Amino acid sequence: MKFAILVFPGSGCDVDMHRAVHGVLGEEATLIWHTDAKRLVDYDAVFVPGGASYGDYLRPGALAKGSDAMRYLREFAQSGKPVVGVGNGFQILAEANLVPGALLQNKGLKFQTGTSKLIVENATSQFTSEYTKGEEITLPFAHQYGNYYVDEETLQEMEVNHQIIFTYQDEQDHGSVAKIAGVINKEGNVLGMMPLPERAVEEILGHVDGYRLFKSILKKVE
Amino acid sequence: MEPNTQQVKEEKLYRQMGMTDEEFEFAEKSLGRLPNYTETGLFSALWSEHCSYKSSKPILKKFPTSGERVLQGPGEGAGIVDIGDNQAAVFKMESHNSPSAIEPFIGAATGAGGVLRDVFSMGARPVALVNSLRFGDLTKARDRFLFKEAVAGIASYGNGIGIPTIAGEAQFDNCYSTRPLVNAMAVGLINHEDIQKGRAAGVGNTVMYAGATTGRDGIHGATMSSAELTVEEDEEFPVMQAGDPFLEKLVMDACLELAKSDALIGMQDMGAAGLSSASAEMASSAGYGVELNLDLVPQREEGMTAYEMMLSESQERMLFVIEKGREQEALDIFDKYGVEAVAIGHVTDDKMLRLVHKGEVVAEVPADALAEDAPVYYKESKEPDYFKEFQAMEMTEPKVSDYKETLKALLGRPSIASKKWIYEQFDTHARRNTVVAPGSSAGVIRVEGTNKGLAMTSDCNARYVYLDPETGGKIAVAEAARNLVSSGAEPIALTDCLNFGNPDKPEVFWQFEKSADGISAACLALDSPVISGNVSMSNEVNGQAVYPTPTIGMVGLVHDLSHTTTTEFKAAGDVIYMIGEADLAFGGSELQQLLDGKITGQAPTIDLEVEAVRQKALLAAIQERLVSSATDLSEGGFAVGLCEKVFASNGLGANVTIPGSAVTALFSETQSRFLVSVKEEHIEAFESTVKDAVKIGVVTDDEKISIKNKENVMLIEGTVEEFQTEWEGALQCLLNLED
Numbered sequence: 001m002k003f004a005i006l007v008f009p010g011s012g013c014d015v016d017m018h019r020a021v022h023g024v025l026g027e028e029a030t031l032i033w034h035t036d037a038k039r040l041v042d043y044d045a046v047f048v049p050g051g052a053s054y055g056d057y058l059r060p061g062a063l064a065k066g067s068d069a070m071r072y073l074r075e076f077a078q079s080g081k082p083v084v085g086v087g088n089g090f091q092i093l094a095e096a097n098l099v100p101g102a103l104l105q106n107k108g109l110k111f112q113t114g115t116s117k118l119i120v121e122n123a124t125s126q127f128t129s130e131y132t133k134g135e136e137i138t139l140p141f142a143h144q145y146g147n148y149y150v151d152e153e154t155l156q157e158m159e160v161n162h163q164i165i166f167t168y169q170d171e172q173d174h175g176s177v178a179k180i181a182g183v184i185n186k187e188g189n190v191l192g193m194m195p196l197p198e199r200a201v202e203e204i205l206g207h208v209d210g211y212r213l214f215k216s217i218l219k220k221v222e
Numbered sequence: 223m224e225p226n227t228q229q230v231k232e233e234k235l236y237r238q239m240g241m242t243d244e245e246f247e248f249a250e251k252s253l254g255r256l257p258n259y260t261e262t263g264l265f266s267a268l269w270s271e272h273c274s275y276k277s278s279k280p281i282l283k284k285f286p287t288s289g290e291r292v293l294q295g296p297g298e299g300a301g302i303v304d305i306g307d308n309q310a311a312v313f314k315m316e317s318h319n320s321p322s323a324i325e326p327f328i329g330a331a332t333g334a335g336g337v338l339r340d341v342f343s344m345g346a347r348p349v350a351l352v353n354s355l356r357f358g359d360l361t362k363a364r365d366r367f368l369f370k371e372a373v374a375g376i377a378s379y380g381n382g383i384g385i386p387t388i389a390g391e392a393q394f395d396n397c398y399s400t401r402p403l404v405n406a407m408a409v410g411l412i413n414h415e416d417i418q419k420g421r422a423a424g425v426g427n428t429v430m431y432a433g434a435t436t437g438r439d440g441i442h443g444a445t446m447s448s449a450e451l452t453v454e455e456d457e458e459f460p461v462m463q464a465g466d467p468f469l470e471k472l473v474m475d476a477c478l479e480l481a482k483s484d485a486l487i488g489m490q491d492m493g494a495a496g497l498s499s500a501s502a503e504m505a506s507s508a509g510y511g512v513e514l515n516l517d518l519v520p521q522r523e524e525g526m527t528a529y530e531m532m533l534s535e536s537q538e539r540m541l542f543v544i545e546k547g548r549e550q551e552a553l554d555i556f557d558k559y560g561v562e563a564v565a566i567g568h569v570t571d572d573k574m575l576r577l578v579h580k581g582e583v584v585a586e587v588p589a590d591a592l593a594e595d596a597p598v599y600y601k602e603s604k605e606p607d608y609f610k611e612f613q614a615m616e617m618t619e620p621k622v623s624d625y626k627e628t629l630k631a632l633l634g635r636p637s638i639a640s641k642k643w644i645y646e647q648f649d650t651h652a653r654r655n656t657v658v659a660p661g662s663s664a665g666v667i668r669v670e671g672t673n674k675g676l677a678m679t680s681d682c683n684a685r686y687v688y689l690d691p692e693t694g695g696k697i698a699v700a701e702a703a704r705n706l707v708s709s710g711a712e713p714i715a716l717t718d719c720l721n722f723g724n725p726d727k728p729e730v731f732w733q734f735e736k737s738a739d740g741i742s743a744a745c746l747a748l749d750s751p752v753i754s755g756n757v758s759m760s761n762e763v764n765g766q767a768v769y770p771t772p773t774i775g776m777v778g779l780v781h782d783l784s785h786t787t788t789t790e791f792k793a794a795g796d797v798i799y800m801i802g803e804a805d806l807a808f809g810g811s812e813l814q815q816l817l818d819g820k821i822t823g824q825a826p827t828i829d830l831e832v833e834a835v836r837q838k839a840l841l842a843a844i845q846e847r848l849v850s851s852a853t854d855l856s857e858g859g860f861a862v863g864l865c866e867k868v869f870a871s872n873g874l875g876a877n878v879t880i881p882g883s884a885v886t887a888l889f890s891e892t893q894s895r896f897l898v899s900v901k902e903e904h905i906e907a908f909e910s911t912v913k914d915a916v917k918i919g920v921v922t923d924d925e926k927i928s929i930k931n932k933e934n935v936m937l938i939e940g941t942v943e944e945f946q947t948e949w950e951g952a953l954q955c956l957l958n959l960e961d
Contacts, residue, residue, distance in 0.1 A: 111649070113646050
C-alpha cells in the first residue's frame with residue numbers, strides 16, 4: 001500500500017508520521033511537499049501530519065486551507081480513498097470542511113502535552129475496525145488548539161451517522177463539545193483527530209494503541 | 223546625521239556603545255587611524271563580553287576541553303562529540319537572560335531559536351531542547367509574570383519548530399527576582415562527514431545571506447546583554463528582536479539540505495552582534511577577508527545605515543559561503559522552502575572586513591582585530607568577607623519538631639515541587655524518539671536507526687556555589703553526571719552557561735574563578751570535557767548580583783536503550799538501597815532556607831574520587847540490568863528523593879528504616895548519594911557490584927510512605943496522596959496568587 005504524507009511548510013510532525021508508517025509498519029510512505037500535491041492521486045491513502053503549518057499564523061490550518069495543494073487533497077478525498085489528519089492535520093481538514101467542526105484554543109489557553117484515555121465510539125469505520133466498540137485506549141496529544149467545537153444540529157446529525165469515532169474518557173478533553181477527540185466525514189473516508197496515533201506504535205516510546213489504527217486502514221485497502 | 227569620526231572620539235560616543243576609553247584607544251591603535259562611527263560599532267559589538275569573552279577568557283582556558291570523543295571543542299557554533307557508528311552529538315547552551323528580564327516571552331523564545339541555529343549551523347539536525355530556569359520565588363507579581371511568559375515563550379518556539387523539549391530544571395530564589403536566568407540548550411545529531419564550520423575561505427567565493435530580513439531590532443543586543451539592568455520607571459529599552467519559529471524551521475530545513483552539498487564552504491548564524499560577528503568570525507577563522515555590499519542585504523525598513531545593518535540582531539538569519547559559480551544550487555534550495563537568499567559579497571585574500579554601502583567603502587577593519595584581538599582583561603579577584611565568615615561557622619543540625627509537616631513543606635517549595643506545570647506546555651515527544659520525557663532524572667532520546675540513546679540534563683545548585691564557589695562548581699558537574707548515570711547513560715561531555723554578576727567587582731570575579739576551578743576538577747575526575755559554552759556576566763539588578771550560577775548542560779550515551787532507567791519504583795517487593803551515607807550537610811540546603819529564610823555556613827562537601835567510584839559502580843549495575851529504578855539525592859535530601867520515587871510509580875508505597883540522627887538522615891543534602899530499587903533476584907549481584915549500597919527497606923503496594931529509625935520509632939508516616947498533593951499542586955498554587 002502506498003501512503004502519501006502531505007507536507008506544508010511548518011508541518012513538523014511529517015517525520016513522526018513517516019517513521020510510524022514506513023519505519024514501524026514497513027509500508028511505503030512518501031513525503032509530498034505541498035507544491036507537488038498533484039501527485040497525491042498516485043497514492044492509496046493520504047496523511048495530513050501534525051505540526052504548525054504556516055506557523056499557525058491567522059489560525060491553525062487556515063492558511064493551508066487556502067493553499068493550492070488543497071484542491072488536490074479535496075479531489076483525493078472525493079475519490080473515496082482514505083484521508084487522515086492528526087493534530088494540525090485535523091485542524092486543516094476542519095478548516096477545509098472535509099470533516100465537520102472547528103478547533104478552538106484549549107480551555108486553559110495554553111499548549112498542553114500529555115496522554116489521554118479515549119473511548120472508541122465507532123469500531124466499524126475503516127480507521128477503527130481493529131478496535132472494539134467501547135474499548136478504552138491511550139494516545140498522546142500535544143496541541144494548543146484541541147478544543148473541538150460543533151453546533152448542536154450538526155452534532156445530532158453526526159451522532160445519527162456514527163461520525164464520532166473517539167471521545168475523551170478522562171478530564172483532559174480541552175473543553176471539547178461532547179468530549180469529542182476524533183470524527184469522520186459523512187462518507188466515512190476522512191478522519192480527523194487531535195490525539196496522535198503515530199506516536200503510539202512502539203513499546204519503547206511508551207504507548208502502542210495507535211498501531212491498530214494503521215492496521216485498520218491497511219485491512220480496508222487490501 | 224551620523225556622527226563623524228572626530229565626534230566619535232571627542233564626544234566619547236563609543237561609551238554609549240559600551241566601550242571604555244582604553245578600548246577605544248586600543249581599537250585606534252589596531253586600525254592605525256581613528257575608527258569611524260560604523261567601525262566603532264563593529265569594535266564595540268565584537269569586543270563585548272558576550273562575543274569576545276574578554277574578561278572570562280583567562281579563566282575559560284583552564285577548562286579541560288579535549289578527550290577521545292571530542293571532535294569539536296569550544297570556539298565554533300556548538301561542540302561535537304563522537305558517539306560511535308560514524309555519528310556525533312552536537313550541543314551548546316546559551317543564555318538569554320537580559321532579553322527575558324525585559325520581554326520574557328520573546329526573550330525566552332529567541333533564546334531557544336538562537337541556540338538551535340548554533341547547532342544546525344554545524345550541519346547537525348537538532349533533536350532535543352533542554353532548558354534551565356531561575357526565577358524569584360514567585361511571591362511577587364512581576365516574577366510570576368516573568369516566569370509564566372518565559373515558559374510560554376520557550377514552548378512557542380520549541381513546539382512551533384517541532385523539536386521536543388525533553389529535560390530541564392527550574393529553581394526559585396529571590397536573588398533572581400526581576401533578573402531571571404533563562405538558559406537554553408540544544409542537542410543535535412550529525413554524521414561525521416557532514417560537519418560544517420563557520421569559515422569564509424577561498425578567494426572569490428560568494429558570501430550569501432539567507433533568512434529573515436534585517437531590521438532595526440536588537441541593535442547592540444550583545445552589548446546590552448553584557449551590561450547590568452537598572453530598573454527605573456519610564457526608562458527606554460532598545461527594541462527587542464522577536465522570533466519566528468516558522469521561518470526558523472524553513473531556514474533550518476534549507477540549511478541542512480545545503481549542508482549536504484559540497485558547494486558549501488562554511489556557514490554561521492547571525493546571532494549576537496548579527497552580521498558583524500558572522501562575517502568577521504568566518505573570515506578570521508579561515509584566514510581570509512570578506513567584502514560585503516550592504517546595498518544587497520535584504521532590509522526590513524527603509525533608510526537603514528551601515529551601522530544599523532551590521533549591528534542588527536534580527537532573528538532567523540544565516541550567513542554562508544558558496545563555491546563561486548554554484549550560487550544557483552543554494553538559491554534553488556532556499557527557494558523550495560520559500561526562504562529569501564541572496565549573494566551579498568565575496569571572500570578576499572586581504573584579511574579585511576570591508577563594507578561597501580551606496581558605492582562607498584564605509585568600513586575597513588582587519589577581521590582578526592575584531593574577532594581575535596579583543597583586549598583580554600585579567601580582572602581583580604578578591605575573596606569576599608562572607609566566605610571567611612561562612613567557613614568559620616560551626617554547622618549544627620537544624621531543629622525540626624514535626625518531621626512529617628517539614629517534609630510536606632519541603633515538597634511544596636517551588637524548587638522541589640513537581641515541574642509538570644512547566645513541561646506539560648512543551649511538546650516533549652515531537653519527532654517520535656523520546657524514550658524518557660521530563661520528570662525523571664534526565665531526558666533520553668533514541669538515536670534514530672540505532673539501539674543507542676542520548677541522555678541529557680541541566681543542573682546547578684547556585685546556593686552551594688554562592689557559599690563555596692569551588693565546591694559548588696564541582697557539585698554542579700557531579701550532579702549532572704549523577705542524573706545521567708541514574709538514567710543509564712555514560713556521561714561523555716558538557717556545555718556550560720556561566721551566569722554571574724558584574725565581573726568588575728573583585729568578589730564576583732572570585733566567585734567566577736573559583737567555580738571554574740571546581741568545574742574543571744570535576745570534569746577531570748568524571749572524564750567529561752567542556753565542549754562548548756557561554757558566559758553571561760552582569761546579571762545584577764540595582765547593583766545586587768544573582769547567586770553565581772554556572773549551569774551545566776551534560777550529555778550521556780546510553781549504549782543500549784535497554785539500559786534506560788527511570789526514577790519511579792517499578793514493583794512491590796523490590797528492595798530499596800541507599801548508596802552513600804548522610805552526614806551534616808545543611809549549608810545552602812532547602813531545609814535551611816525554609817527554616818531560616820536565608821542560607822549560611824558551608825556548602826556540602828564533595829569527594830570527587832568517591833563520586834567517580836560510585837557513579838561507575840552504579841552504571842555498571844544498571845548496564846548489567848540489575849537495577850529497577852534509580853535517582854540521585856539532591857535538594858531536600860533523602861525524604862524528598864524517596865517521595866519522588868513513589869509519586870511517579872502509580873500505586874506503590876515504601877517502607878524504609880534509616881540509620882543515624884533523624885533530621886540528618888531525612889533532610890541533609892550530603893553529596894554523591896543515590897536511591898535505587900532492585901528486584902529480589904538481583905540482590906546478590908547488585909551488592910557485589912555496588913559495594914557501598916545499604917539495604918534500607920522495600921517497595922510496598924499499600925500507597926503509604928513510612929520511614930522509621932533504627933530504634934523502630936516511626937519518623938514519618940502517611941498516605942502517598944497526602945504528600946503528593948503538596949508536591950503536585952505547589953507551582954500552580956503559587957501562580958494562582960492574586961497579582
